[in-house]
Amino acid sequence: MVLNELGARINSALHALSKEPVIDEKAVDALLREICTALLESDVNVRLVQQLRQNVRKRINMDELSASANKRKVIQTAVFDELCTLVDPGVQPWVPRKGKQNVVMFVGLQGSGKTTSCTKLAAYYKRKGMKVGLVCADTFRAGAFDQLRQNASRAHIPYYGSYTEADPVLIAMEGVKQFKKDKFDLIIVDTSGRHKQEMELFAEMQQIAKAVRPDNTVFVMDGTIGQAADSQARAFKETVDIGSIIITKMDGHAKGGGAISAVAATGSPIIFIGTGEHMHDLDKFSARPFVSKMLGMGDISGLVETVQDLQLDKNEDMIKNLAKGVFTLKDMRDQLQSILKMGPLSKIMGMMPGMSPDMMQGFDAEEGTRRLRSYMCIFDSMTENELTSDGKLFDDENRLKRVARGSGVRPVDVQALLHQHRQFGQIVKKMGGPEGMLSKMNPAMMQQMAKNPGAMNPNMLKQMGGMGGMQKMIQQMGGMSGVQNMMKQMMGGGDGPGGGGLGNMQEMMSQMMGGMGGMGGFGGGGRR
């Protein structure tokens, strides 16, 4: 069972509980049976599933429960917490520090996704402002250096490797030495893999570790591996000092439960999850947001971090404009550019509460991204004067035709962009100023949800006014104008209970992307 399905099944079991007229031992047993079966079908280690069942059972005291006003909430919180425990070894993950020359070594079996993940991680920390270098110490697989070189070049990340040197230990040592000399903040060493756990691989890993003395060793594991994950993780743990885990290929049809269980075998935290072959397909992992996202409650912290990385609050001109309710073509270009920088639209939308991955079906994010890129070409063909205008200049047909010619599109495409700009402009006008919807919020509620999404009353999101309330929470958590402005743009309004939050967002997105079909499932306001 893939993780989306697992989340949906646990959700529906919890939902079924709320429909029970009496919540007694029998009802709790039925709930746990359903959850445990779902976990086992997702390849979660059987020992861990038993442990989860016992822990939840221990936390639910039926006598106390009968006096409790909200039994369902108590049970839901217990289940949520135990699901988090399942993927959280309780160890703070290691993070590189800027200004210190951090060395990270990647290990794992051949094809697990080491090389790909090295570059993804390098790009991630580059976005955080670190000076990152990649060392290819994989001399076992012909072509490994070429792969790393290509990936690194694409991401503009310096790399080190050799076509002639056959000794991986020497390459690793030399690469790390050079990057250290040049004061790199983070040096990532990719090592070889083998088809299976074998002595030669382990001996090589140990030699490299001895030579470069990594601050952290990252174990990369294929998410599709199933129950074999447990023994694989143990074998690696016994040989090298695994500090963190990256699980790859968690996109598509990976069951993932087996690899996730590896946390227990190594006692090391999962730090990232690979969700595709592209550079951006790396999700930071932490237990609570992961479980929250799996259960369709979104990943607020991931969304806030992604938005923070954009440093939108540094775009002062736009912020000033927005506050005044003014929205130029240049503002629109900057916003869309930011969205493009955040990575695939599907990923961003997947982080939003209420949007479980299955709701994204039919949402053609690639087509959306292509359309955004064509918009960028149109903006590039405009003069500064035109960009800083409200678009009325294009009532002049010659001007419109000139821009269409310059960007290789039809005049009607330029008109479509101008139409969307007008729509955005109307929303900005409505929301700007002190009367904007962001001024109305309930901080206590937001803080509670931010701290513990599992304890959230399922109706809370609805009460908060769906995505409108979400927006307020992001304001509370991020506390920065850039996030608000971004969210304002992306999501549109949504005030009050059931306010058209998601509905508006759907409308906005589909307008932006030119009416992508298949998003009709999004309800207004909170979901569940």
Ligand SMILES: Nc1nc2c(ncn2[C@@H]2O[C@H](COP(=O)(O)OP(=O)(O)OP(=O)(O)O)[C@@H](O)[C@H]2O)c(=O)[nH]1
């Ligand atoms: N779908 C998907 N594919 C991935 C992911 N991570 C890696 N891959 C693919 O998995 C394949 C193997 O990845 P590599 O990075 O070459 O694996 P490796 O562990 O470095 O392999 P060796 O160098 O031979 O040890 C490649 O085709 C990658 O594109 C992921 O998160 N999702």
